[in-house]
Amino acid sequence: MLRTTVLTAGKRVSLVLGLPAVLFAVWWFATAGSTDFYVPPLSTVLQKFGEVWTGARLESDVLPSLLRLGAGYLLAVVIGVGLGLLVGLSRVVRDVLEPVLELFRAIPPPVLVPVIMLFAGIGDTMKVIVIVSGCVWPILLNTVEGVRAVDEVLSDTCRSYGIGGPSRLWHLVLRSASPQIVTGMRQSLSIGIILMVISEMFAASNGLGFTIVQFQRSFAIPEMWSGVLLLGLLGFVLSLLFRLAENRILAWYHGLRRAQRTP
Amino acid sequence: MLDVRDLQKIYTGRNRTVEALRNLTFHIDAGELVCLVGPSGCGKTTLLKCMAGLLTPTDGEVMLDGRPVSGPPPGMAVVFQEYGRSLFAWMNVRDNVALPLRRKKLGKARERELVEHALEVVGLADAQHAHPWQLSGGMQQRVAIARAVAFEPKVLLMDEPFAAVDAQTRAELEDLIRRLWHELGVTVLFVTHDIDEAVYLGQRTIILSASPTVVLEDLAIDLADERDQLHTRASTRFAELRSHVYEQIQRAKHHNGDTERTGAAGAADDLALQISEP
Numbered sequence: 001m002l003r004t005t006v007l008t009a010g011k012r013v014s015l016v017l018g019l020p021a022v023l024f025a026v027w028w029f030a031t032a033g034s035t036d037f038y039v040p041p042l043s044t045v046l047q048k049f050g051e052v053w054t055g056a057r058l059e060s061d062v063l064p065s066l067l068r069l070g071a072g073y074l075l076a077v078v079i080g081v082g083l084g085l086l087v088g089l090s091r092v093v094r095d096v097l098e099p100v101l102e103l104f105r106a107i108p109p110p111v112l113v114p115v116i117m118l119f120a121g122i123g124d125t126m127k128v129i130v131i132v133s134g135c136v137w138p139i140l141l142n143t144v145e146g147v148r149a150v151d152e153v154l155s156d157t158c159r160s161y162g163i164g165g166p167s168r169l170w171h172l173v174l175r176s177a178s179p180q181i182v183t184g185m186r187q188s189l190s191i192g193i194i195l196m197v198i199s200e201m202f203a204a205s206n207g208l209g210f211t212i213v214q215f216q217r218s219f220a221i222p223e224m225w226s227g228v229l230l231l232g233l234l235g236f237v238l239s240l241l242f243r244l245a246e247n248r249i250l251a252w253y254h255g256l257r258r259a260q261r262t263p
Numbered sequence: 264m265l266d267v268r269d270l271q272k273i274y275t276g277r278n279r280t281v282e283a284l285r286n287l288t289f290h291i292d293a294g295e296l297v298c299l300v301g302p303s304g305c306g307k308t309t310l311l312k313c314m315a316g317l318l319t320p321t322d323g324e325v326m327l328d329g330r331p332v333s334g335p336p337p338g339m340a341v342v343f344q345e346y347g348r349s350l351f352a353w354m355n356v357r358d359n360v361a362l363p364l365r366r367k368k369l370g371k372a373r374e375r376e377l378v379e380h381a382l383e384v385v386g387l388a389d390a391q392h393a394h395p396w397q398l399s400g401g402m403q404q405r406v407a408i409a410r411a412v413a414f415e416p417k418v419l420l421m422d423e424p425f426a427a428v429d430a431q432t433r434a435e436l437e438d439l440i441r442r443l444w445h446e447l448g449v450t451v452l453f454v455t456h457d458i459d460e461a462v463y464l465g466q467r468t469i470i471l472s473a474s475p476t477v478v479l480e481d482l483a484i485d486l487a488d489e490r491d492q493l494h495t496r497a498s499t500r501f502a503e504l505r506s507h508v509y510e511q512i513q514r515a516k517h518h519n520g521d522t523e524r525t526g527a528a529g530a531a532d533d534l535a536l537q538i539s540e541p
Contacts, residue, residue, distance in 0.1 A: 153348035161363035
């Protein structure tokens with residue numbers, strides 16, 4: 001039993017890390033000794049990575065980007081879940097808001113950057129708004145679905161025991177919608193990273209997107225590649241952290257699913 | 264205690280109205296254990312939901328202790344058939360039982376006492392920290408019963424609670440209900456489609472017709488109060504009562520509010536009915 005768990009754990013790690021390792025190796029060997037100015041050898045990129053992304057730049061560029069992402073993402077979660085609850089719980093609100101929401105949802109957030117710049121300036125506020133404007137949709141729509149799918153029997157149970165108001169909202173509605181809400185949040189996370197970079201490419205004086213564009217414009221190609229690599233790693237780490245948090249918060253849901261699959 | 268008077272429920276859908284309950288009148292005394300039995304699809308659940316204040320009847324009323332029921336009354340607990348859907352999957356057994364008590368603001372110590380006692384009487388003292396989906400169906404229904412017990416209701420409504428559990432578990436749970444009823448002195452209304460169960464459990468069995476539903480018979484179950492699965496079910500009186508209820512249910516399948524009325528009611532009434540029927 002223990003032996004098989006150890007084996008499957010080892011197997012899982014090799015499954016998870018296998019393809020990235022292969023891709024990395026392919027990149028390494030395909031670019032080794034490359035003389036192409038735009039495709040420098042991976043060894044050069046890695047060497048630049050160590051030089052560029054340690055020390056002062058962590059604080060001056062990586063940290064501001066992460067803070068904007070964090071602020072935008074959290075705000076999107078609050079707005080998405082809050083509005084999703086309203087829309088999901090009230091038929092009237094749903095009828096009124098749905099056409100407007102569909103319209104806004106169809107607009108790609110990068111298009112909004114110049115518009116948002118007009119009223120929010122070119123500071124951090126603009127970048128946070130851009131991130132929110134993209135991240136909010138998956139969270140909002142999934143929350144609405146989750147709230148509407150609250151089990152009728154459970155809802156009746158709450159009513160007959162007089163569980164209402166905030167208690168019902170927390171113990172029944174939010175908890176039973178949480179698998180969908182988390183799904184929306186997972187989709188939003190990658191959208192958030194993309195929008196963080198895009199918003200910093202337009203008008204910024206620091207940040208990851210800004211730095212990568214700077215490198216590209218000054219023909220510091222290995223440095224630019226190292227920035228791209230860092231973005232990839234950032235996405236990987238964030239999704240790993242997300243997975244860890246999800247496994248804790250939705251432990252009941254995964255258990256329930258397993259129990260339903262093996263009756 | 265619990266009075267149902269001229270209860271009628273008509274569901275109105277798009278170009279279709281369905282009269283689930285025609286006219287139901289019955290009375291349950293405090294401390295009674297009454298079974299409601301009827302053919303499948305006879306509106307038992309509709310009736311129970313009306314009594315629990317979860318559905319508003321089209322006409323007539325339900326009175327609890329002389330007061331009309333207009334929403335879920337505080338002294339009432341409901342145990343549903345779908346145990347898997349009536350428990351909070353994200354809470355452990357203990358929290359499932361404790362949640363309805365929080366609103367009562369009894370204080371931590373009293374709340375704990377009630378929860379632990381309830382779990383003990385249903386035989387789940389060891390499963391407190393498990394999640395519902397880690398338990399068998401019968402055990403999950405025990406959790407739902409424990410939750411109702413901890414709530415200390417005056418009236419306990421049960422909607423075919425054992426329809427989805429296996430026969431052995433069902434027998435155990437039936438005896439559990441008899442025992443709890445004796446110990447707690449609570450009034451129990453037990454809805455079922457199982458004829459044996461309807462005879463075995465209650466002091467009275469109310470037999471319903473097919474939909475649109477009326478009361479066909481209000482039958483006193485004159486079995487000894489001390490019941491057990493083996494001897495009670497083997498007794499002659501049990502067999503007699505069982506056949507009687509069985510015959511009534513067979514009759515009920517072809518008998519509903521319409522046939523009931525045709526004999527007694529006038530022609531104008533019939534005409535009105537035909538118009539209102541889908």
